[in-house]
Amino acid sequence: MTEITNTKNVDLIIHNVHLMTMDEDLEQAYGLRVNSAVAINNGKITWLGNSNDIEQFTANSIVDGQDQYLSPGLIDCHTHLVFAGSRANEFEQRLNGVSYEEISRQGGGILSTVNATRAASEDTLYQFAKQRTSALINEGVTTLEIKSGYGLDLATERKMLRVARKLPTELACNVQTTFLGAHALPAEFKGKADEYIDLICDEMLPAIAQEELADAVDGFCEGIGFSPEQMQKVFDKARELNLPVKLHAEQLSDLSGAELVANYQGLSADHLEYLSEQSIKAMRDSNTVAVLLPGAFYTLSETKRPPIDQLRKHGVDIAIGSDFNPGSSPICSLKLMLHMACTLFKLTPEEAIAGITRNAAKALGLKTKGTIQVGQDADLCLWNISQPAELAYTFGVNPLTHVWLAGKQSI
């Protein structure tokens, strides 16, 4: 039992719950504390202990959790959910034998969404994004990351990031934004990739940073994206502007992008099916989180799994994201990713749940989220389940009964 305030008067007590603290210093799986309670004040967890010890408090609100499981709010650390248009035609093309890379080389893929997103009004984009974010929230997501990258010109990239920044004003969630100008080469720069990188570094990134529209900088390091040398220029600029970096790396081939982003103390390297042991060691040395994206693996019928055993062996933290986007992962469900991280990647339910709580918070550089501990933000989900693994085991039923965001009940 730990207290950080002298007052016994708190805003909220949730008692009669089993805490999935996800605290890695606790020995029990899931950092489990059975028959427990939490006290919340000013949006923070101020005490946790035995359910029998709550008499010491007076609280404005007391919730009897009725033996349910209380977890940290879920965190989706990788989405592209601001976009317009549909790529169902490409889904159909792929099932008729055309690959994701071929579609991209023919000017479809990301560039098709760029056309639709440039043409859409800010309000249209916002309405789509709001609907998608609500779907995530209804499954227990309290924090999500949203990338730009379907504008590829300053005006549209800003439009996307403004939409992302506006979501928490109407929806109960926290949003972290990422500038992904280096997502694809826009058609008007065909054959002039280095000039586009210069535009990102000299104009787009400084403007985005100046308006404080992005919390981090990302890129797509791949044959159909940008080379490590090009990404290095973007990362140098990000460093100059004090913005942390992350990278779509080793999704379709090994360009050592993960090692590159680790050399910049990157927050995360994402996808990683083709990741090498050398890059894994670099990630370990820089505490760069491995963000695995089972939705893209599944949708693209990828057969090469990320090297999970090697990541375990070297002690690299693993997070899971939805990668929700209209091309490679048109699946707006973190709950399904949790299930697929287990069934497709063979993570244990405990690893997978850590991947959408504690390690997802690390992947976003958020130190006060992702675990239930004194001093942490009171972003919490209450689940009507009989054991923690049930969260990963079933899909299609929603056992979520309550959500609190910064101590305020939102579901």
Ligand code: NIG
């Ligand atoms: O994370 N790999 C690059 N970017 C996205 C896909 C974007 C798209 O196809 O629209 C991803 O999979």
Ligand code: FE
């Ligand atoms: Fe992505």
